Amino acid sequence: MKRLQLQRWSSSVLAPRARTVNRLHQHIYGQRYQSTVSPVQARDDQTAAIFEDSTTQDEQLAQIVKDSHTRRSHLQYPSPPVEAAQQSAKLAALHARLYLPSRLPVQTLARALVDQTADPNPNFNNASLATLGHDLLSYYATEHLICTYPRLPLTVIFAAMYAYAGPKTLAAMAREWGVEMATLPGGEVDPGLLQFRRVEPGSEVETGSSRSARPYEHNKLWRKTVTSKVFYDDEFGDPLKGPGMSAGGVTTEQASAEFVRAVMGAIYLHAGRAAAKRFFEQHFLSRHLNISELFNFRAPARDLTRLCARESFERPVAKVISETGRHSRHPVFVVGIFSGQDKLGEGAGASLIEARERAAVAALKGWYLYSPLNVRVPSSMEEPSALPWKPVHVDLGEVIV
Amino acid sequence: MAASLATKRPFLTLPFLLPSLSDSLALGFRRNQSSYRRTKQRLRVKPDSSFSPSTLEHDHIIHNPPSSAPNVYHTPSKFLPADDVRKASSLSSTATVNVDELPGVYKSMPERKYHLTPSDIEEIRKLRLNDPMTWSRNKLAKRFDCSPVFIAMVCQASPEKREIQARVLEAVQSRWGPKRRMAREDRQLRREAWGRDA
Numbered sequence: 366m367k368r369l370q371l372q373r374w375s376s377s378v379l380a381p382r383a384r385t386v387n388r389l390h391q392h393i394y395g396q397r398y399q400s401t402v403s404p405v406q407a408r409d410d411q412t413a414a415i416f417e418d419s420t421t422q423d424e425q426l427a428q429i430v431k432d433s434h435t436r437r438s439h440l441q442y443p444s445p446p447v448e449a450a451q452q453s454a455k456l457a458a459l460h461a462r463l464y465l466p467s468r469l470p471v472q473t474l475a476r477a478l479v480d481q482t483a484d485p486n487p488n489f490n491n492a493s494l495a496t497l498g499h500d501l502l503s504y505y506a507t508e509h510l511i512c513t514y515p516r517l518p519l520t521v522i523f524a525a526m527y528a529y530a531g532p533k534t535l536a537a538m539a540r541e542w543g544v545e546m547a548t549l550p551g552g553e554v555d556p557g558l559l560q561f562r563r564v565e566p567g568s569e570v571e572t573g574s575s576r577s578a579r580p581y582e583h584n585k586l587w588r589k590t591v592t593s594k595v596f597y598d599d600e601f602g603d604p605l606k607g608p609g610m611s612a613g614g615v616t617t618e619q620a621s622a623e624f625v626r627a628v629m630g631a632i633y634l635h636a637g638r639a640a641a642k643r644f645f646e647q648h649f650l651s652r653h654l655n656i657s658e659l660f661n662f663r664a665p666a667r668d669l670t671r672l673c674a675r676e677s678f679e680r681p682v683a684k685v686i687s688e689t690g691r692h693s694r695h696p697v698f699v700v701g702i703f704s705g706q707d708k709l710g711e712g713a714g715a716s717l718i719e720a721r722e723r724a725a726v727a728a729l730k731g732w733y734l735y736s737p738l739n740v741r742v743p744s745s746m747e748e749p750s751a752l753p754w755k756p757v758h759v760d761l762g763e764v765i766v
Numbered sequence: 767m768a769a770s771l772a773t774k775r776p777f778l779t780l781p782f783l784l785p786s787l788s789d790s791l792a793l794g795f796r797r798n799q800s801s802y803r804r805t806k807q808r809l810r811v812k813p814d815s816s817f818s819p820s821t822l823e824h825d826h827i828i829h830n831p832p833s834s835a836p837n838v839y840h841t842p843s844k845f846l847p848a849d850d851v852r853k854a855s856s857l858s859s860t861a862t863v864n865v866d867e868l869p870g871v872y873k874s875m876p877e878r879k880y881h882l883t884p885s886d887i888e889e890i891r892k893l894r895l896n897d898p899m900t901w902s903r904n905k906l907a908k909r910f911d912c913s914p915v916f917i918a919m920v921c922q923a924s925p926e927k928r929e930i931q932a933r934v935l936e937a938v939q940s941r942w943g944p945k946r947r948m949a950r951e952d953r954q955l956r957r958e959a960w961g962r963d964a
Contacts, residue, residue, distance in 0.1 A: 657838045662961040678844060682875075684868035703865045707844040711836050714960075717871045722960045730838040730963075732845045738852070758847060 442552035444484035444560060450475035455545075455557025463542060463628070466636035473635060477627035480561035480620045482613055483550030491627035498629030502530040503600045505645045508742040511757075514656065516733050518763035519591045523602035524659045529649055531601060532622040538648065539621035546617060561620035562613055577605050638747055657730050664766070665725035669702065669709070672732060672764045679705040681728070683721045686711065700724045733763070876913065886910060891921045898927035 439446060450456055450472045460471055477491045484490045506529040510522055517525070528534060539559070550560035579597040581587050594602040615623075633641040662668060666683075673681050681702045690696040700720035701711045710731055712723025737758045746754055797805055816828050846853040890910060893901040894917075903914040910917075923931070942950070 657963070660961075660963070665961060682865075683871040684865060685871060686863075686868065700871055701868075703868075704844060706865050707842060708865075709842050709844060713835065719960055721871050723963065726961060726963050727836065727838055728842070731840070731842050734839050735841045735845060735847075736839070737850065758849075 439552035442484075443486075443550060444479040444489050445475065445552055445554060445556040447472050447475075450556045453555050453557040455555055457557075459542065459544065459557060465628075466632065466640050468640075469631055469635040473631045474628070475556040477624055477631050478544070478556065478559050479550070480559070480615060480623055482562035482615050482620075483560040491623060494627035494630035494634070495623045496626075496630070497633060498626035498631070501629055501633055501641060502626060502645065502649065505642065505742075505744065506530045506649065507600065508744060509650060512742045513736050513740050514734060515737065515758045516735050516760040516763075517656070518660075518733060519595065520602070521656065521659045521733070523594070523600075525654060525656055527601040528654050528659075529652070532618055534652070535622035535625040536618040539625050544621065544624065546620070559620060559624055561615055561617075564614035564616055568614075638744075642744065657734060660726070660730060660733070662726055662729060665722055665729055667766060668764045669725045669728050671766050672729070673704055675761070675764065681709060681725075683724065685717070685720075702728050729764075879911070882910060882912060882916075887920050890917060894921050895924060898923050 439449070450470075453471070453475070456471050456475055456478075460469075460474055465474070473494075476489065477494055479490045481490045481492045487493060503526070506526055507522075510517065510525050510529075544559050545557075547554045547558035547560045550562060554560060577597050579589075579593070591602070597605070599605050629641060629644065632644050666681075669681050673679065681704050683700050683702050686699045686701045688696065688698045691698075696715060697713060698715075698717050698720040699711065699713045700717065700723075702709045702721070702724045710724045710726070710728025712720050712725070712727050714720035714723050741755070741757070743754075745751060814830055816830060820826065841852075843853060890906055894906060903917045906917045907914040939947075
């Protein structure tokens with residue numbers, strides 16, 4: 366078989382190689398260096414065309430004057446004007462990509478992209494939409510968690526809330542939605558970009574003055590109970606923060622989170638409760654969260670004993686279900702924890718103590734991760750023709766030792 | 767003709783005819799006629815009862831899941847509230863083993879006596895407060911026939927004694943080399959990982 370003569374067709378198929386220019390070519394066309402190449406300017410070409418073509422001179426001149434006027438008028442605002450939203454391809458693409466309801470206009474979506482730091486005017490920034498969206502997100506996430514897992518300890522609920530609707534998750538969502546950031550906010554930027562004033566590099570990020578209503582807030586050494594966090598702190602169990610803007614800027618994470626909250630608020634305002642709830646289910650609840658990984662027990666065996674005493678079950682007993690290699694270097698024990706004849710949990714470990722602790726952890730998780738059948742949340746009563754409300758399961762609460 | 771050709775080829779150029787190195791190493795574990803029956807017997811494991819031909823008239827599903835840790839989202843039937851439908855179903859109540867026959871984790875479970883009176887507890891506190899060096903937790907536990915944990919639940923050593931104990935511990939730990947220190951820290955970290963199920 367003959368070899369392919371690659372040289373024959375490589376010049377036509379492959380990318381053209383740099384061609385050395387001969388003297389005659391240089392003489393005729395002159396030499397052009399990169400420094401002398403002028404950038405392509407559409408406006409200049411248009412201006413040149415006006416002088417060549419005198420018939421369309423008036424309209425084109427008027428158009429140029431109008432364009433420059435609008436550009437100047439755009440520059441005098443801190444955020445893009447409302448008319449610019451219709452022209453932005455990015456905005457239309459984002460609207461379509463998120464499958465937002467058609468009742469939500471692109472102008473509102475454009476407003477949701479303007480942060481408080483970019484435009485201080487509350488009529489043009491997303492602060493009000495974000496406040497509404499934040500409340501909705503917290504409410505829907507809380508009712509879902511509490512109704513689905515009625516026995517979860519409060520600390521786990523806080524962690525799960527942070528995982529569902531925390532700022533880090535919202536920022537990740539904005540990134541997944543393909544929202545890009547403008548380098549600097551201004552009236553001339555594309556309204557499809559997220560506009561906010563960034564924190565100056567090297568500046569101290571203030572955590573914001575605490576505006577907690579806790580009466581003993583000044584005593585830093587005092588212990589803050591988990592129960593008091595329900596009253597005094599935010600939905601993630603963190604202390605409430607005042608406006609913590611350092612030198613009038615926000616971080617990318619904060620701005621992205623505000624945008625996602627604002628979208629939620631905008632959907633609620635324009636398309637109603639049902640659409641907002643659907644949006645929450647499709648974008649927030651659909652994110653996988655393994656709640657069993659959020660637990661951290663310090664003394665699981667003791668907690669389980671207290672739990673069984675509280676619920677008046679028989680005292681839990683650890684029994685070896687199976688084992689292998691007890692006298693070897695890598696033994697494996699499978700220990701079950703039984704209350705009476707019922708197995709509460711099972712764990713495997715390299716020592717009897719480890720297996721017993723793991724079994725106790727499994728038993729406690731089995732208790733805390735109980736989920737009723739056919740869970741209904743209170744907001745499902747807002748649907749038309751909803752069935753009569755049946756009270757959800759309410760638990761005694763977590764084990765306190 | 768073919769046989770004569772094969773004899774012409776040098777034997778060493780055909781390595782696949784030679785026994786490989788791993789084979790010669792594993793020679794001791796090779797199954798011979800003498801050990802065949804023993805190997806066969808060891809491999810003869812009784813199949814699960816659900817594999818045997820069914821005696822039921824109606825069709826049913828054979829479910830033999832691979833051995834794995836139980837799912838924590840599967841709530842034990844004892845933990846189900848009384849109004850849950852799953853509590854009454856027969857699926858959740860499958861007691862296959864008798865718990866009393868299983869061996870315990872500890873050799874002997876300590877019997878709980880509940881024999882100490884409030885006056886005894888007062889005496890424990892007095893002894894520990896007045897002479898903490900003599901009356902340590904273990905000694906008190908031995909005298910009052912209870913566990914050291916119970917002594918710790920009832921009373922606490924005086925601050926001076928605790929300070930002395932902390933200094934003793936510090937002196938002991940100062941003699942540890944890097945290996946022992948790291949091993950102890952690793953053990954602590956592993957222990958904490960159990961609670962996270964990591």
